[in-house]
Amino acid sequence: MRHLSRPTFVARDVLNLCIKSIRDNALKERLALVVDQIDAAEASYIQHGNMQDLYQIPQTLGIGGVTVDEMKRVYKNTFAKSARTRNIYDKIKKLPVNDICPICGQRTVGGLDHYLAQSLHSALVLAPINLVPACSDCNKAKLDAQPNAAAEQTLHPYFDNVDNEAWLYAAVAETNPASLRFYPDPPAGWSPVNQERVFKHFRTFGLGALYASHSGEELTNIRYGLQRIARRGTVEDVRLELLDRAESAKAAHVNSWQTAMYCALAESDWFCAGGFNVS
Known part of the structure:
Protein backbone atom coordinates (compact mmCIF):
# COMPACT_ATOMS: atom_id res chain seq x y z
CA MET A 1 0.00 0.00 0.00
CA ARG A 2 1.31 3.42 -0.93
CA HIS A 3 0.58 6.50 1.16
CA LEU A 4 -1.06 9.45 -0.58
CA SER A 5 -1.42 13.11 0.30
CA ARG A 6 -5.02 13.86 1.17
CA PRO A 7 -7.23 15.64 -1.38
CA THR A 8 -7.47 19.38 -0.83
CA PHE A 9 -11.14 19.50 -1.87
CA VAL A 10 -14.04 19.40 0.60
CA ALA A 11 -17.46 17.79 0.36
CA ARG A 12 -19.40 21.04 0.82
CA ASP A 13 -17.81 22.60 -2.27
CA VAL A 14 -18.24 19.43 -4.32
CA LEU A 15 -21.93 19.19 -3.41
CA ASN A 16 -22.60 22.87 -4.15
CA LEU A 17 -21.00 22.52 -7.58
CA CYS A 18 -23.06 19.41 -8.25
CA ILE A 19 -26.23 21.25 -7.26
CA LYS A 20 -25.49 23.92 -9.87
CA SER A 21 -25.21 21.24 -12.55
CA ILE A 22 -28.43 19.35 -11.71
CA ARG A 23 -31.57 20.19 -13.67
CA ASP A 24 -34.08 18.53 -11.32
CA ASN A 25 -35.19 21.48 -9.19
CA ALA A 26 -36.80 19.30 -6.51
CA LEU A 27 -33.57 17.34 -6.06
CA LYS A 28 -31.54 20.56 -6.05
CA GLU A 29 -33.68 21.88 -3.18
CA ARG A 30 -33.38 18.67 -1.16
CA LEU A 31 -29.61 18.54 -1.69
CA ALA A 32 -29.25 22.14 -0.55
CA LEU A 33 -30.91 21.20 2.73
CA VAL A 34 -28.31 18.51 3.55
CA VAL A 35 -25.12 20.48 2.83
CA ASP A 36 -24.44 21.03 6.53
CA GLN A 37 -25.05 17.36 7.32
CA ILE A 38 -22.61 16.27 4.64
CA ASP A 39 -20.08 18.80 5.90
CA ALA A 40 -20.42 17.38 9.43
CA ALA A 41 -20.11 13.81 8.15
CA GLU A 42 -16.86 14.68 6.42
CA ALA A 43 -15.46 16.26 9.60
CA SER A 44 -16.41 13.16 11.57
CA TYR A 45 -14.76 10.95 8.93
CA ILE A 46 -11.48 12.83 9.26
CA GLN A 47 -11.56 12.52 13.04
CA HIS A 48 -12.22 8.78 12.86
CA GLY A 49 -9.62 8.36 10.12
CA ASN A 50 -6.98 10.00 12.26
CA MET A 51 -7.89 7.58 15.06
CA GLN A 52 -7.90 4.62 12.64
CA ASP A 53 -11.45 3.68 13.62
CA LEU A 54 -13.52 4.48 10.54
CA TYR A 55 -15.46 1.28 11.19
CA GLN A 56 -17.27 3.13 14.00
CA ILE A 57 -18.99 5.56 11.63
CA PRO A 58 -22.71 4.65 11.59
CA GLN A 59 -24.25 3.59 8.31
CA THR A 60 -26.67 6.02 6.68
CA LEU A 61 -29.13 4.74 4.07
CA GLY A 62 -30.09 8.15 2.76
CA ILE A 63 -29.53 11.58 4.25
CA GLY A 64 -32.29 14.01 5.05
CA GLY A 65 -34.75 13.87 2.19
CA VAL A 66 -32.21 12.46 -0.27
CA THR A 67 -32.14 8.70 -0.85
CA VAL A 68 -28.98 6.63 -1.18
CA ASP A 69 -29.81 5.92 -4.83
CA GLU A 70 -30.13 9.63 -5.53
CA MET A 71 -26.75 10.30 -3.91
CA LYS A 72 -25.18 7.54 -6.01
CA ARG A 73 -26.68 9.07 -9.17
CA VAL A 74 -25.33 12.50 -8.22
CA TYR A 75 -21.89 10.95 -7.88
CA LYS A 76 -22.02 8.93 -11.11
CA ASN A 77 -23.93 11.27 -13.41
CA THR A 78 -22.93 14.68 -12.07
CA PHE A 79 -19.72 14.67 -10.03
CA ALA A 80 -17.90 12.27 -12.38
CA LYS A 81 -19.21 13.88 -15.56
CA SER A 82 -20.18 17.53 -15.08
CA ALA A 83 -17.84 20.19 -16.48
CA ARG A 84 -18.02 21.92 -13.09
CA THR A 85 -16.76 18.94 -11.11
CA ARG A 86 -14.96 16.54 -13.44
CA ASN A 87 -11.70 18.41 -12.88
CA ILE A 88 -11.95 17.63 -9.15
CA TYR A 89 -12.57 13.96 -9.91
CA ASP A 90 -9.56 13.91 -12.23
CA LYS A 91 -7.26 15.67 -9.76
CA ILE A 92 -8.07 13.13 -7.04
CA LYS A 93 -7.56 10.32 -9.53
CA LYS A 94 -4.12 11.75 -10.41
CA LEU A 95 -2.83 11.84 -6.82
CA PRO A 96 -0.72 8.65 -7.14
CA VAL A 97 2.73 8.96 -8.73
CA ASN A 98 2.80 7.44 -12.21
CA ASP A 99 -0.91 6.56 -11.89
CA ILE A 100 -0.03 3.46 -9.86
CA CYS A 101 -2.88 2.15 -7.71
CA PRO A 102 -1.97 2.90 -4.07
CA ILE A 103 -3.93 -0.12 -2.84
CA CYS A 104 -1.98 -2.82 -4.71
CA GLY A 105 1.07 -0.79 -5.73
CA GLN A 106 1.10 -2.44 -9.15
CA ARG A 107 -1.78 -1.83 -11.53
CA THR A 108 -2.88 1.44 -13.14
CA VAL A 109 -5.54 3.63 -11.52
CA GLY A 110 -8.84 3.35 -13.33
CA GLY A 111 -11.15 5.46 -11.17
CA LEU A 112 -12.09 6.34 -7.61
CA ASP A 113 -13.07 3.86 -4.91
CA HIS A 114 -15.30 4.70 -1.95
CA TYR A 115 -13.33 3.49 1.08
CA LEU A 116 -16.59 3.34 3.03
CA ALA A 117 -19.16 2.03 0.57
CA GLN A 118 -21.49 4.59 -0.93
CA SER A 119 -24.44 2.20 -0.59
CA LEU A 120 -23.93 2.21 3.20
CA HIS A 121 -22.76 5.78 3.80
CA SER A 122 -24.90 8.25 1.87
CA ALA A 123 -23.40 11.28 3.60
CA LEU A 124 -19.92 10.34 2.38
CA VAL A 125 -20.66 9.63 -1.27
CA LEU A 126 -19.23 12.98 -2.39
CA ALA A 127 -16.58 13.41 0.32
CA PRO A 128 -13.17 13.58 -1.39
CA ILE A 129 -11.48 12.16 1.72
CA ASN A 130 -13.52 8.95 1.18
CA LEU A 131 -12.55 8.71 -2.50
CA VAL A 132 -9.37 6.71 -3.12
CA PRO A 133 -7.73 6.36 -6.56
CA ALA A 134 -7.74 2.66 -7.40
CA CYS A 135 -7.34 0.17 -10.22
CA SER A 136 -10.51 -1.57 -11.35
CA ASP A 137 -9.53 -4.88 -9.73
CA CYS A 138 -8.93 -3.34 -6.30
CA ASN A 139 -12.14 -1.34 -6.64
CA LYS A 140 -14.11 -4.53 -7.21
CA ALA A 141 -12.31 -6.65 -4.60
CA LYS A 142 -13.67 -4.85 -1.55
CA LEU A 143 -17.22 -4.49 -2.90
CA ASP A 144 -19.57 -3.04 -0.25
CA ALA A 145 -18.01 -4.83 2.71
CA GLN A 146 -18.31 -2.89 5.96
CA PRO A 147 -15.61 -3.41 8.61
CA ASN A 148 -17.04 -4.20 12.03
CA ALA A 149 -13.82 -3.88 14.02
CA ALA A 150 -10.53 -2.00 13.79
CA ALA A 151 -8.63 -5.10 12.66
CA GLU A 152 -11.09 -5.65 9.78
CA GLN A 153 -10.19 -2.35 8.13
CA THR A 154 -8.03 -2.47 5.03
CA LEU A 155 -5.24 0.10 4.86
CA HIS A 156 -6.29 3.63 3.91
CA PRO A 157 -3.84 5.53 1.66
CA TYR A 158 -4.79 8.91 3.18
CA PHE A 159 -4.48 7.91 6.83
CA ASP A 160 -2.08 4.95 7.01
CA ASN A 161 1.62 5.02 6.20
CA VAL A 162 3.11 1.54 6.53
CA ASP A 163 6.31 2.12 4.57
CA ASN A 164 8.46 3.18 7.50
CA GLU A 165 9.46 -0.45 8.05
CA ALA A 166 9.49 -3.57 5.90
CA TRP A 167 6.51 -5.88 6.17
CA LEU A 168 6.35 -7.50 2.72
CA TYR A 169 8.61 -10.48 2.10
CA ALA A 170 9.05 -13.29 -0.42
CA ALA A 171 10.37 -16.83 -0.37
CA VAL A 172 11.97 -18.58 -3.34
CA ALA A 173 10.42 -21.88 -4.37
CA GLU A 174 12.88 -24.31 -6.01
CA THR A 175 10.42 -25.13 -8.77
CA ASN A 176 10.69 -25.52 -12.52
CA PRO A 177 10.85 -22.66 -13.36
CA ALA A 178 11.79 -20.81 -10.16
CA SER A 179 8.91 -18.99 -8.49
CA LEU A 180 8.22 -16.82 -5.47
CA ARG A 181 5.66 -16.78 -2.69
CA PHE A 182 4.84 -13.40 -1.18
CA TYR A 183 3.63 -12.91 2.37
CA PRO A 184 3.21 -10.14 4.96
CA ASP A 185 5.25 -10.22 8.16
CA PRO A 186 4.64 -6.95 10.06
CA PRO A 187 7.26 -5.81 12.59
CA ALA A 188 6.78 -7.20 16.10
CA GLY A 189 6.74 -3.65 17.48
CA TRP A 190 3.52 -2.79 15.64
CA SER A 191 0.23 -2.95 17.52
CA PRO A 192 -1.75 -6.19 17.08
CA VAL A 193 -4.47 -4.22 15.26
CA ASN A 194 -2.08 -2.73 12.72
CA GLN A 195 -0.46 -6.11 12.17
CA GLU A 196 -3.83 -7.69 11.47
CA ARG A 197 -4.83 -4.83 9.17
CA VAL A 198 -1.82 -5.55 6.97
CA PHE A 199 -2.89 -9.22 6.73
CA LYS A 200 -6.47 -8.13 6.01
CA HIS A 201 -5.32 -5.79 3.25
CA PHE A 202 -3.08 -8.46 1.72
CA ARG A 203 -5.90 -11.04 1.68
CA THR A 204 -8.70 -8.74 0.56
CA PHE A 205 -6.91 -7.51 -2.55
CA GLY A 206 -5.27 -10.83 -3.47
CA LEU A 207 -1.78 -9.35 -3.39
CA GLY A 208 -0.01 -12.69 -3.03
CA ALA A 209 -1.30 -14.01 -6.35
CA LEU A 210 -0.83 -10.62 -8.06
CA TYR A 211 2.80 -10.28 -7.00
CA ALA A 212 3.61 -13.93 -7.77
CA SER A 213 2.30 -13.44 -11.31
CA HIS A 214 4.34 -10.31 -11.98
CA ASP A 244 22.00 -4.10 -6.28
CA ARG A 245 18.55 -4.55 -7.77
CA ALA A 246 17.08 -5.04 -4.28
CA GLU A 247 18.69 -1.83 -3.01
CA SER A 248 17.45 0.12 -6.00
CA ALA A 249 13.90 -1.17 -5.55
CA LYS A 250 14.03 -0.53 -1.80
CA ALA A 251 15.10 3.07 -2.35
CA ALA A 252 11.90 3.59 -4.34
CA HIS A 253 9.45 1.54 -2.21
CA VAL A 254 10.53 -0.52 0.77
CA ASN A 255 7.44 -2.74 0.53
CA SER A 256 7.17 -3.21 -3.21
CA TRP A 257 7.00 -6.73 -4.59
CA GLN A 258 10.21 -5.95 -6.49
CA THR A 259 12.06 -5.21 -3.24
CA ALA A 260 10.76 -8.40 -1.62
CA MET A 261 11.56 -10.42 -4.74
CA TYR A 262 15.17 -9.32 -5.19
CA CYS A 263 15.94 -9.63 -1.47
CA ALA A 264 14.62 -13.19 -1.51
CA LEU A 265 16.53 -14.09 -4.69
CA ALA A 266 19.78 -12.70 -3.29
CA GLU A 267 19.34 -14.73 -0.11
CA SER A 268 18.71 -17.99 -2.01
CA ASP A 269 21.89 -20.01 -2.50
CA TRP A 270 20.00 -22.30 -4.85
CA PHE A 271 18.89 -19.46 -7.09
CA CYS A 272 22.29 -17.70 -7.14
CA ALA A 273 24.03 -20.98 -7.94
CA GLY A 274 21.97 -21.52 -11.07
CA GLY A 275 18.35 -21.79 -10.08
CA PHE A 276 17.63 -19.03 -12.58
CA ASN A 277 18.62 -21.41 -15.39
CA VAL A 278 15.65 -23.68 -14.75
CA SER A 279 12.92 -22.95 -17.28
Whole structure:
Protein backbone atom coordinates (compact mmCIF):
# COMPACT_ATOMS: atom_id res chain seq x y z
CA MET A 1 0.00 0.00 0.00
CA ARG A 2 1.31 3.42 -0.93
CA HIS A 3 0.58 6.50 1.16
CA LEU A 4 -1.06 9.45 -0.58
CA SER A 5 -1.42 13.11 0.30
CA ARG A 6 -5.02 13.86 1.17
CA PRO A 7 -7.23 15.64 -1.38
CA THR A 8 -7.47 19.38 -0.83
CA PHE A 9 -11.14 19.50 -1.87
CA VAL A 10 -14.04 19.40 0.60
CA ALA A 11 -17.46 17.79 0.36
CA ARG A 12 -19.40 21.04 0.82
CA ASP A 13 -17.81 22.60 -2.27
CA VAL A 14 -18.24 19.43 -4.32
CA LEU A 15 -21.93 19.19 -3.41
CA ASN A 16 -22.60 22.87 -4.15
CA LEU A 17 -21.00 22.52 -7.58
CA CYS A 18 -23.06 19.41 -8.25
CA ILE A 19 -26.23 21.25 -7.26
CA LYS A 20 -25.49 23.92 -9.87
CA SER A 21 -25.21 21.24 -12.55
CA ILE A 22 -28.43 19.35 -11.71
CA ARG A 23 -31.57 20.19 -13.67
CA ASP A 24 -34.08 18.53 -11.32
CA ASN A 25 -35.19 21.48 -9.19
CA ALA A 26 -36.80 19.30 -6.51
CA LEU A 27 -33.57 17.34 -6.06
CA LYS A 28 -31.54 20.56 -6.05
CA GLU A 29 -33.68 21.88 -3.18
CA ARG A 30 -33.38 18.67 -1.16
CA LEU A 31 -29.61 18.54 -1.69
CA ALA A 32 -29.25 22.14 -0.55
CA LEU A 33 -30.91 21.20 2.73
CA VAL A 34 -28.31 18.51 3.55
CA VAL A 35 -25.12 20.48 2.83
CA ASP A 36 -24.44 21.03 6.53
CA GLN A 37 -25.05 17.36 7.32
CA ILE A 38 -22.61 16.27 4.64
CA ASP A 39 -20.08 18.80 5.90
CA ALA A 40 -20.42 17.38 9.43
CA ALA A 41 -20.11 13.81 8.15
CA GLU A 42 -16.86 14.68 6.42
CA ALA A 43 -15.46 16.26 9.60
CA SER A 44 -16.41 13.16 11.57
CA TYR A 45 -14.76 10.95 8.93
CA ILE A 46 -11.48 12.83 9.26
CA GLN A 47 -11.56 12.52 13.04
CA HIS A 48 -12.22 8.78 12.86
CA GLY A 49 -9.62 8.36 10.12
CA ASN A 50 -6.98 10.00 12.26
CA MET A 51 -7.89 7.58 15.06
CA GLN A 52 -7.90 4.62 12.64
CA ASP A 53 -11.45 3.68 13.62
CA LEU A 54 -13.52 4.48 10.54
CA TYR A 55 -15.46 1.28 11.19
CA GLN A 56 -17.27 3.13 14.00
CA ILE A 57 -18.99 5.56 11.63
CA PRO A 58 -22.71 4.65 11.59
CA GLN A 59 -24.25 3.59 8.31
CA THR A 60 -26.67 6.02 6.68
CA LEU A 61 -29.13 4.74 4.07
CA GLY A 62 -30.09 8.15 2.76
CA ILE A 63 -29.53 11.58 4.25
CA GLY A 64 -32.29 14.01 5.05
CA GLY A 65 -34.75 13.87 2.19
CA VAL A 66 -32.21 12.46 -0.27
CA THR A 67 -32.14 8.70 -0.85
CA VAL A 68 -28.98 6.63 -1.18
CA ASP A 69 -29.81 5.92 -4.83
CA GLU A 70 -30.13 9.63 -5.53
CA MET A 71 -26.75 10.30 -3.91
CA LYS A 72 -25.18 7.54 -6.01
CA ARG A 73 -26.68 9.07 -9.17
CA VAL A 74 -25.33 12.50 -8.22
CA TYR A 75 -21.89 10.95 -7.88
CA LYS A 76 -22.02 8.93 -11.11
CA ASN A 77 -23.93 11.27 -13.41
CA THR A 78 -22.93 14.68 -12.07
CA PHE A 79 -19.72 14.67 -10.03
CA ALA A 80 -17.90 12.27 -12.38
CA LYS A 81 -19.21 13.88 -15.56
CA SER A 82 -20.18 17.53 -15.08
CA ALA A 83 -17.84 20.19 -16.48
CA ARG A 84 -18.02 21.92 -13.09
CA THR A 85 -16.76 18.94 -11.11
CA ARG A 86 -14.96 16.54 -13.44
CA ASN A 87 -11.70 18.41 -12.88
CA ILE A 88 -11.95 17.63 -9.15
CA TYR A 89 -12.57 13.96 -9.91
CA ASP A 90 -9.56 13.91 -12.23
CA LYS A 91 -7.26 15.67 -9.76
CA ILE A 92 -8.07 13.13 -7.04
CA LYS A 93 -7.56 10.32 -9.53
CA LYS A 94 -4.12 11.75 -10.41
CA LEU A 95 -2.83 11.84 -6.82
CA PRO A 96 -0.72 8.65 -7.14
CA VAL A 97 2.73 8.96 -8.73
CA ASN A 98 2.80 7.44 -12.21
CA ASP A 99 -0.91 6.56 -11.89
CA ILE A 100 -0.03 3.46 -9.86
CA CYS A 101 -2.88 2.15 -7.71
CA PRO A 102 -1.97 2.90 -4.07
CA ILE A 103 -3.93 -0.12 -2.84
CA CYS A 104 -1.98 -2.82 -4.71
CA GLY A 105 1.07 -0.79 -5.73
CA GLN A 106 1.10 -2.44 -9.15
CA ARG A 107 -1.78 -1.83 -11.53
CA THR A 108 -2.88 1.44 -13.14
CA VAL A 109 -5.54 3.63 -11.52
CA GLY A 110 -8.84 3.35 -13.33
CA GLY A 111 -11.15 5.46 -11.17
CA LEU A 112 -12.09 6.34 -7.61
CA ASP A 113 -13.07 3.86 -4.91
CA HIS A 114 -15.30 4.70 -1.95
CA TYR A 115 -13.33 3.49 1.08
CA LEU A 116 -16.59 3.34 3.03
CA ALA A 117 -19.16 2.03 0.57
CA GLN A 118 -21.49 4.59 -0.93
CA SER A 119 -24.44 2.20 -0.59
CA LEU A 120 -23.93 2.21 3.20
CA HIS A 121 -22.76 5.78 3.80
CA SER A 122 -24.90 8.25 1.87
CA ALA A 123 -23.40 11.28 3.60
CA LEU A 124 -19.92 10.34 2.38
CA VAL A 125 -20.66 9.63 -1.27
CA LEU A 126 -19.23 12.98 -2.39
CA ALA A 127 -16.58 13.41 0.32
CA PRO A 128 -13.17 13.58 -1.39
CA ILE A 129 -11.48 12.16 1.72
CA ASN A 130 -13.52 8.95 1.18
CA LEU A 131 -12.55 8.71 -2.50
CA VAL A 132 -9.37 6.71 -3.12
CA PRO A 133 -7.73 6.36 -6.56
CA ALA A 134 -7.74 2.66 -7.40
CA CYS A 135 -7.34 0.17 -10.22
CA SER A 136 -10.51 -1.57 -11.35
CA ASP A 137 -9.53 -4.88 -9.73
CA CYS A 138 -8.93 -3.34 -6.30
CA ASN A 139 -12.14 -1.34 -6.64
CA LYS A 140 -14.11 -4.53 -7.21
CA ALA A 141 -12.31 -6.65 -4.60
CA LYS A 142 -13.67 -4.85 -1.55
CA LEU A 143 -17.22 -4.49 -2.90
CA ASP A 144 -19.57 -3.04 -0.25
CA ALA A 145 -18.01 -4.83 2.71
CA GLN A 146 -18.31 -2.89 5.96
CA PRO A 147 -15.61 -3.41 8.61
CA ASN A 148 -17.04 -4.20 12.03
CA ALA A 149 -13.82 -3.88 14.02
CA ALA A 150 -10.53 -2.00 13.79
CA ALA A 151 -8.63 -5.10 12.66
CA GLU A 152 -11.09 -5.65 9.78
CA GLN A 153 -10.19 -2.35 8.13
CA THR A 154 -8.03 -2.47 5.03
CA LEU A 155 -5.24 0.10 4.86
CA HIS A 156 -6.29 3.63 3.91
CA PRO A 157 -3.84 5.53 1.66
CA TYR A 158 -4.79 8.91 3.18
CA PHE A 159 -4.48 7.91 6.83
CA ASP A 160 -2.08 4.95 7.01
CA ASN A 161 1.62 5.02 6.20
CA VAL A 162 3.11 1.54 6.53
CA ASP A 163 6.31 2.12 4.57
CA ASN A 164 8.46 3.18 7.50
CA GLU A 165 9.46 -0.45 8.05
CA ALA A 166 9.49 -3.57 5.90
CA TRP A 167 6.51 -5.88 6.17
CA LEU A 168 6.35 -7.50 2.72
CA TYR A 169 8.61 -10.48 2.10
CA ALA A 170 9.05 -13.29 -0.42
CA ALA A 171 10.37 -16.83 -0.37
CA VAL A 172 11.97 -18.58 -3.34
CA ALA A 173 10.42 -21.88 -4.37
CA GLU A 174 12.88 -24.31 -6.01
CA THR A 175 10.42 -25.13 -8.77
CA ASN A 176 10.69 -25.52 -12.52
CA PRO A 177 10.85 -22.66 -13.36
CA ALA A 178 11.79 -20.81 -10.16
CA SER A 179 8.91 -18.99 -8.49
CA LEU A 180 8.22 -16.82 -5.47
CA ARG A 181 5.66 -16.78 -2.69
CA PHE A 182 4.84 -13.40 -1.18
CA TYR A 183 3.63 -12.91 2.37
CA PRO A 184 3.21 -10.14 4.96
CA ASP A 185 5.25 -10.22 8.16
CA PRO A 186 4.64 -6.95 10.06
CA PRO A 187 7.26 -5.81 12.59
CA ALA A 188 6.78 -7.20 16.10
CA GLY A 189 6.74 -3.65 17.48
CA TRP A 190 3.52 -2.79 15.64
CA SER A 191 0.23 -2.95 17.52
CA PRO A 192 -1.75 -6.19 17.08
CA VAL A 193 -4.47 -4.22 15.26
CA ASN A 194 -2.08 -2.73 12.72
CA GLN A 195 -0.46 -6.11 12.17
CA GLU A 196 -3.83 -7.69 11.47
CA ARG A 197 -4.83 -4.83 9.17
CA VAL A 198 -1.82 -5.55 6.97
CA PHE A 199 -2.89 -9.22 6.73
CA LYS A 200 -6.47 -8.13 6.01
CA HIS A 201 -5.32 -5.79 3.25
CA PHE A 202 -3.08 -8.46 1.72
CA ARG A 203 -5.90 -11.04 1.68
CA THR A 204 -8.70 -8.74 0.56
CA PHE A 205 -6.91 -7.51 -2.55
CA GLY A 206 -5.27 -10.83 -3.47
CA LEU A 207 -1.78 -9.35 -3.39
CA GLY A 208 -0.01 -12.69 -3.03
CA ALA A 209 -1.30 -14.01 -6.35
CA LEU A 210 -0.83 -10.62 -8.06
CA TYR A 211 2.80 -10.28 -7.00
CA ALA A 212 3.61 -13.93 -7.77
CA SER A 213 2.30 -13.44 -11.31
CA HIS A 214 4.34 -10.31 -11.98
CA SER A 215 7.46 -11.74 -10.37
CA GLY A 216 7.24 -14.73 -12.70
CA GLU A 217 7.43 -12.38 -15.66
CA GLU A 218 10.32 -10.52 -14.05
CA LEU A 219 12.23 -13.77 -13.53
CA THR A 220 11.94 -14.47 -17.24
CA ASN A 221 13.18 -10.96 -18.07
CA ILE A 222 16.34 -11.19 -15.91
CA ARG A 223 17.34 -14.77 -16.74
CA TYR A 224 19.56 -13.93 -19.71
CA GLY A 225 21.41 -11.19 -17.83
CA LEU A 226 22.08 -13.48 -14.87
CA GLN A 227 23.32 -16.20 -17.20
CA ARG A 228 25.82 -13.77 -18.72
CA ILE A 229 27.09 -12.77 -15.28
CA ALA A 230 27.42 -16.42 -14.24
CA ARG A 231 29.39 -17.34 -17.38
CA ARG A 232 32.10 -14.78 -16.70
CA GLY A 233 31.89 -14.60 -12.90
CA THR A 234 30.91 -16.45 -9.75
CA VAL A 235 27.88 -17.23 -7.64
CA GLU A 236 28.70 -14.17 -5.55
CA ASP A 237 28.71 -11.99 -8.66
CA VAL A 238 25.15 -13.12 -9.34
CA ARG A 239 24.22 -12.41 -5.74
CA LEU A 240 25.72 -8.91 -5.92
CA GLU A 241 23.68 -8.14 -9.03
CA LEU A 242 20.50 -9.19 -7.22
CA LEU A 243 21.46 -7.20 -4.13
CA ASP A 244 22.00 -4.10 -6.28
CA ARG A 245 18.55 -4.55 -7.77
CA ALA A 246 17.08 -5.04 -4.28
CA GLU A 247 18.69 -1.83 -3.01
CA SER A 248 17.45 0.12 -6.00
CA ALA A 249 13.90 -1.17 -5.55
CA LYS A 250 14.03 -0.53 -1.80
CA ALA A 251 15.10 3.07 -2.35
CA ALA A 252 11.90 3.59 -4.34
CA HIS A 253 9.45 1.54 -2.21
CA VAL A 254 10.53 -0.52 0.77
CA ASN A 255 7.44 -2.74 0.53
CA SER A 256 7.17 -3.21 -3.21
CA TRP A 257 7.00 -6.73 -4.59
CA GLN A 258 10.21 -5.95 -6.49
CA THR A 259 12.06 -5.21 -3.24
CA ALA A 260 10.76 -8.40 -1.62
CA MET A 261 11.56 -10.42 -4.74
CA TYR A 262 15.17 -9.32 -5.19
CA CYS A 263 15.94 -9.63 -1.47
CA ALA A 264 14.62 -13.19 -1.51
CA LEU A 265 16.53 -14.09 -4.69
CA ALA A 266 19.78 -12.70 -3.29
CA GLU A 267 19.34 -14.73 -0.11
CA SER A 268 18.71 -17.99 -2.01
CA ASP A 269 21.89 -20.01 -2.50
CA TRP A 270 20.00 -22.30 -4.85
CA PHE A 271 18.89 -19.46 -7.09
CA CYS A 272 22.29 -17.70 -7.14
CA ALA A 273 24.03 -20.98 -7.94
CA GLY A 274 21.97 -21.52 -11.07
CA GLY A 275 18.35 -21.79 -10.08
CA PHE A 276 17.63 -19.03 -12.58
CA ASN A 277 18.62 -21.41 -15.39
CA VAL A 278 15.65 -23.68 -14.75
CA SER A 279 12.92 -22.95 -17.28
